Amino acid sequence: MKTITTLVLFITFTMQAQLKTISYTDENQKLEGHLALPQNGLPNKAGVLVLPAWMGVDYNAKENATELAKLGYIAFVADIYGQDKRPKDTNEAGKQAGYFKTNYKEYQKRIQLALDQLVKAGANPDKIAVIGYCFGGTGAIEAARNNLNVQGVVSFHGGLGRDKERTIAPIQPKVLILHGADDFFIPETDIKAFQEEMRKANADWQMVYYADAVHAFTHKDAGNDKSKGVAYNEKAAKRSWQAMKAFFDEILK
Template identity: 45%
Template sequence: MRTVLALLMVGVGFLSANAEVQTKQVTYHDGDLVLEGLVVWDPATASKTSPGVLVVHQWMGQTAYEHRRCKQLAELGYVAFALDIYGKGNRPADRQEAAKLSSTFKSNAELYRRRLNLGLEQLLAQPGVDTKQIAAIGYCFGGKGVLELARSGADVDGVVSFHGALDSPQPEDGKNIKAKVLICHGADDPFVPEADIDAMKKEFNDANVDWQMIYYSGAVHSFTQPMAGNDNSQGAAYNAKADHRSWIAMKSFFAELFESDK
């Protein structure tokens, strides 16, 4: 009897271990440049297709932060893929390098959109992804990135921008947007001018984009990122309340988005 119980306990432990969220590195290319993404999923949903969520990194590149967000998404039942804009092993050493590297893409929409769409292709190719139910989220540099992905005409259901740049450098591209848009923005963000927000709103309205925008009081840039510190005077700082509320807003957006696809 004890042997049977012991075997049952081992079996339960084995199942529990295998029920944990799984990860896999994915290598892909843009010409000769090697890119490396990370796919994260929950094996408990492996027997059926699940919505896929693309995760676009902030200006320091793909880090443990994006991996944590992917894990959270997998725990919600999605297959998440953290793409790589910069290239395998190409990570800024500091904020100065990050500003320089990210500006390369901000000033070259064609290059930026190509890298974004290459990441989307990898998400769509992952086992267990329902290719009819796809969204993208991004932070800071990636917050602008998901808007650029939408402007490229990518066939995604929705995008969520967390404290991203909100300029409208090519307003005519608004007509390409097929996705619904959710923007989560710090009300005190000093890096996003009101003129940019007004231009973005005009672009979206002129193109009849289905968009919504939430302002979080007391929040500045990078409000979802603990590594930003807690000093609002720096212009970028973590805000636990805004982080929590924006994640809930994203979940509600996804519930509406994917339910409408059924």
């Protein structure tokens, strides 16, 4: 047990050592993101913005930013809620995530502010992608819907719903949706409406389903009880990461 604990602490320390905390603001709201710089960056200085799940900046987002830096990308973990507004539990997380889903223009603004930090850190503004997990996956789609200056977006088990009253405009960024085939938290009506939206928007989109995967299938801390609707699936996590990398090879390199 002591050996395992020491190993976990070492891995955590190593990851944190490669991340730099970045303070920025949205008017009076203080935000705190995390920057991961590659030791051997890509010649075109491509960058990736990471949008966390509904609990806000978490270990999963930081770990993935670190892994992206190892691939040569300049990566930045966005702070959507604010430095002093971290959810204490899932109840608070649901309320805060719900607020930004409803007030999607504010969500899009927070994403843009994070993109500004990514560019400020040295990322090529014409070689950027956005990825997001769960609530962050919804954000990645919002970045595409608002045609932010990104080459493409990737949603890992993200929410697909949108207000039916919203106007569907042409979408320029390429879209990759990585979805659990058994994710019952995302209604079939939302999936069909999303696909129809992509068609009407003339988007270049892909949607990949992963067998035996439910919501949060990339999160190692989600447990393994699939019946709860939230569970880690190692195979789906690895396959979806490979799908993202292939997508980046197409749009960023």
